[in-house]
Amino acid sequence: MDGKPRLLDQVREQIRLKHYSIRTEQVYCEWVKRFIRFHHYQHPGEMGAAEVEAFLSDLAVRKNVSASTQNQALAALLFLYKQVLKLDLPWLGEVVRAKKPSRLPVVLTITEVQGILAQLEGDIWLVANLLYGSGMRLMEVLRLRVKDVDFNRGEIVVRDGKGMKDRVTVLPRSLVAPLKQHFAVVRARHAAELEAGRGDVYMPFALERKYPKAPWEWCWQYVFPATGLSVDPRSGKTRRHHIDEKRVQRGFKAAIKRAGIVKLATPHTLRHSFATHLLDSGQDIRTVQELLGHSDVKTTMIYTHVLNRGGLAVLSPLDRM
Incomplete structure (x- = not known):
């Protein structure tokens, strides 16, 4: 043991340093956990664009989540790689972002x-x-x-x-x-x-x-x-x-x-x-x-x-x- 904090603790630390809300902290940590579980507990540092793409595709195809949910998951993973793991992301452009449907807001009279x-x-x-x-x-x-x-x-x-x-x-x-x-x-x-x-x-x-x-x-x-x-x-x-x-x-x-x-x-x-x-x-x-x-x-x-x-x-x- 080298005394280095666990990955999720590092995520929480960076979120708090940036003064993100408690809800953002909870949501981002949950997406990181789901991403790691999806890839059978492989460390994110050993993964890249293909694994992120596979996870997001599974959300859209098998889980049938909305575009906003998929983009929320992507935001959490990008935060993990950029802010926590401090890894260069040459593959960032390869990740396909879900396009939000263009809808007019509901308005009351x-x-x-x-x-x-x-x-x-x-x-x-x-x-x-x-x-x-x-x-x-x-x-x-x-x-x-x-x-x-x-x-x-x-x-x-x-x-x-x-x-x-x-x-x-x-x-x-x-x-x-x-x-x-x-x-x-x-x-x-x-x-x-x-x-x-x-x-x-x-x-x-x-x-x-x-x-x-x-x-x-x-x-x-x-x-x-x-x-x-x-x-x-x-x-x-x-x-x-x-x-x-x-x-x-x-x-x-x-x-x-x-x-x-x-x-x-x-x-x-x-x-x-x-x-x-x-x-x-x-x-x-x-x-x-x-x-x-x-x-x-x-x-x-x-x-x-x-x-x-x-x-x-x-x-x-x-x-x-």
Whole structure:
């Protein structure tokens, strides 16, 4: 034994050095394990393009996974070879990437959004309103800290969004009062936890070492804390995290059913609806791009296609009769 860490431990170490999320860590490690098992526990350093191609082909042909799942697996393996094994990849160009199908996003009408929101209550109602009212992604809402909601300026600062970028989006005026009431409840609970000797929260990017008292401060608390305590899988500490996204997803699915809506909508559909309804009202596409955090305006342009009604706004000849 030379004391060298196991391969998966090396993967985790590199992921944490780059400040990737715990979900990315879990997903990448799972794909690396599946890749090694597929090739009968052969070390990845002894494999190359042919083995990666065989694994990805098996996913597509035998497992019938989607293009996004296949590309996720490829991303995990490229991270393994480039960042962990530090191997040159002359064969990278030989690996065929699955092409994502070009599909328009599901968008709800304003009436449908109102119908769904009317079926929700409590924290989930507030989360759903923020999704539609600000265009944030679900995890961006759930990871919000108290300090990032600015009532005076009417804005929300999204920290470490997709691509690890910060951005500013709108805080709907209609949510100011409900959010302030929610903050009062959360702050009272936090004060009670401090009295009980708890009340600390997870700090990103090792800020806990730089600011040792920060985890207990009110400004760093989650806007949507979980109802119970949980164990941090990285540090092993027991504390209160944000609410689980699955709780929001289940609540949203039930609300769609109660509202009688047949579209295949998810909480993320509210973000699509936010963008589409802004453009429909005449908002500039560059502004919508910034609010959504898109790097390229081409990504935002997809919502202009959604706005074209009735087959690219063409009047059917049947309607001319």
